[in-house]
Amino acid sequence: MIPFDFDYARSILPLLLEASLVTIAATVVSFAAALAGGLVLVLGMRAPFAAVRWPVWAVVQFIRSTPLLVQLYFLFFVLPGFGISLSPFVTGVAGMGIHYSCYIAEVYRAGLESVHKGQWEAATALNYRKSAAMVQIILPQAIPPIIPVLANYMIAMFKDTPILASITVIELMQTANIIASEKFLYVEPMTLVGLIFLAMSLVASACVRLLQGRLAR
Amino acid sequence: MSPIIKLTNVCKSFGSLVVLDGLDMEVAQGEKVALIGPSGSGKSTVLRTIMTLETISGGEIEIDGEALWHMRRNGKLVAADEAHLRKMRSKVGMVFQQFNLFPHWSVLKNVVNPLRTVLGLSAQDARARAEELLALVGLKDKLNAYPGNLSGGQQQRVAIARALAMRPRIMLFDEVTSALDPELVGEVLNVLRLLAHEHDLTMIMVTHQMGFAREIADRVLFFEKGRIVEAGKPDKVFTNPDSDRTRAFLNAVLQG
Ligand SMILES: Nc1ncnc2c1ncn2[C@@H]1O[C@H](COP(=O)(O)OP(=O)(O)O)[C@@H](O)[C@H]1O
C-alpha cells in the first residue's frame, strides 16, 4: 500500500485551495470569453455575405482540428515574437476561450435552428429589423434549451485548466507540481488535486441538473 | 383608381419547380379578395412574395404605386435595399396558418413590443392601442396569458390583433383557420367578418372556407398551377363558373 501522510496533506491543503481560486477564475473568464466568441462566430457563419461566412468557417474548422496545447504554445511562445506579450493567465484564458468558442458556436447554431422559421417570418411581417428580431425574438428562444449543454462545456473547460500549467500559469495543478517537486512527494498533492477537482465537478454537475430541472418545467 | 396591389407577369420558381407562372393580378384599395384553388397551386407563395418573405424570379410587384422589389436610385431602377423593403413592409401585414405568436412573451407583449420596437410608440400609447385591438378580437381578459396556454382560436385572434395594431393598409391571411379544431373556426371567422366592414382595409384571404369566401369577398380568384384560371364575383364563380376546372374543384371541395 502507498503510504499517505495525512499531516503533510493537511499542511499543503491551504496552498492548494488558494491555487484552486486561480483555476476557478481561469474557468469563469475563459468560459465567458467562449460564450461571447461563440456568438460572434455563429453570427459570422450565418452572415449574408459569403466573404464573411467562408473565412469564419475556415477558422473554426482549423481551431477545432488542432490541439488546445498547440494553440496555447503558439500564443505563449510565438506571439511575443510579433511584439505581443501577454501574462500567462491572460494568454491561457484567451487560448481556452478561443478554442472552446468554436465548439460553443456549434451549440448556438443548433439552438438557433431549433427556433421555428415562422418566428423569423412573423418578425419580418411585423417589420422588425433583422438585428432586433435576432436579439428580442430569436435568441431568447434559442438560448434556454442549450443552457445545460453550455454548462457542461463549462465543466469540461474546468477540467481542462491543468493544461494551463504548461504555459506557467500558477493554477491548482502547477501549484501541486511545485509542492511535489520540493520533496519529491507526489502522492499527497496529486491526491488532493484529484479530490478538489472531483468535489468541484460534483457540485457543478449538481447545479446543471438543478438547472435542467428548472428549464424542463 | 389605380390598384393598391399590382402583380405583372410575376414568376417564381424553386429550383426547377415553377410555382408562379407569369401571374397578373390587381387588387383595388379596400377590396376583399379570396384566393381559392387546389393545394400547391401557389396561393401561399403569392401572399409570401407580397410580404417579401419570398423573392420573385421575374416580373414586377407594385404596392401603392411603388415597385416592391426595385427602387429608383439616380434615375435608375435597382434592386430594393433593406430600407426600401422596410418602408414597403410597413404597408402590409400578414396572418399565418400556424399563428406564429412569440411564445416567450405574454399576449399583451406580443402586441405591444412591435409597436414599441418597430413603430417607436411610447409605452403608454402602445399599451392603449394593444388593449383596444385585443378587446376588438375578444381577448381583453387574456392580456397576461402566454400563447402556450391559449386555444388555437385564441392564438389566431391575438395574431390578427398584433398584425392590425401596426395599422397596415393591406392584410394578408393565409389559411388562418386551417390549423384550428372545427369548433374554433367560427370565432376567428367572426373577427374576419368584423374586418371586412373596414372600408379602407384591403384584404387578401387564402381560404378553403368556401361559404365564408362567398359571404365576404368582393372577388374570388381561382388558382391553378400558379395562374389565375378564373376571377369574378363570388356568386358567379361559386354558382356558375366559366371554367370547367373551377367547377371540378368546387365539386370536389363541396363534396369532400
Ligand atoms: N421554400 C420552398 N422550397 C421549395 N418548394 C416550395 C417552397 N415553398 C413552396 N414550395 C412549393 O411551391 C408550390 C406552391 O406552394 P404554395 O404556394 O404553398 O401552394 P398553396 O398555398 O396553393 O398550397 C408547392 O408545390 C410547394 O411544394
Ligand SMILES: [Mg+2]
Ligand atoms: Mg398554402
